[in-house]
Amino acid sequence: MNESLDTAVEYEQHKLLWEKFRLGDKASFGILTEKFYRPLYNYAMKLTRDDEFAADCIQDLYLQLWERRGFLGKSENVKSYLLKAVRNKIIKESIRLRRFREPEDLDFIADKDASIELEIVATESERQKIDHLKKLLGELSKRQQEIIYLRFYQNLEFAEISEVMGLTRQSVANLLHRTIRDIRSKWIIPFFFCILLECIRL
Incomplete structure (x- = not known):
């Protein structure tokens, strides 16, 4: 199986888990949160120097997703949806906590241990x-x-x-x-x- 086919199969698996999660399947939600926590955390840490703040934003996002699962739409790409969601969450919380005033003030930290x-x-x-x-x-x-x-x-x-x-x-x-x-x-x-x-x- 080539790489592009592997990716396509993985996307379909993620979409299936997302649909089950939207219907209230806790196991599927658990798989998704575990699967994407590390990519989300790594990305969040590029947007903020505060590891506790990054982790809190992800946990808050997960909680909101579960609470609003019945109102969420279908997702063609779960990973990009969650990356966008955590980016928006960090911007919103940073503005609320007055870390900065505008989304354009969002910092991006070059990876020193990439x-x-x-x-x-x-x-x-x-x-x-x-x-x-x-x-x-x-x-x-x-x-x-x-x-x-x-x-x-x-x-x-x-x-x-x-x-x-x-x-x-x-x-x-x-x-x-x-x-x-x-x-x-x-x-x-x-x-x-x-x-x-x-x-x-x-």
Whole structure:
């Protein structure tokens, strides 16, 4: 079974669990919350430096989902739906707690311990290249860092990123193209950069 087929099957499994959850199946809801907690937490921690606040937002979101399950609609992509929901939850709670005033003030924290560091390469010179790439990623704007994270760490497609970030699909494509172009313009060996960027896919 190829990767695209695996993904399609997984999407269908998530949709089935979502439908059962909407009908009040606690077991299905438990599977969904456990399945997506880590991706949601990792994403939340990119949006806030407060691990307790991130965890509280996710728990509040889960509670609200269960309480409002009968009013929720069908979801074609449960993962992107939940990522968008936790993003909105963090924005809403941050404004309520006066952490910032507007959604545009939302911070995005560059990953200092990202999977890009995992056993991709072995030699010191190659590690230096990885450090250089991490530095370049850290110099990107908040939205550029966020779209790189969603595309290459969460493996979301353009339509899914569009839903999470509240952008049009064309805006997502333009932003990602501009972000990669910005990194490439500062990278000495474009081919090696492409390999590294591919390696951060989970």
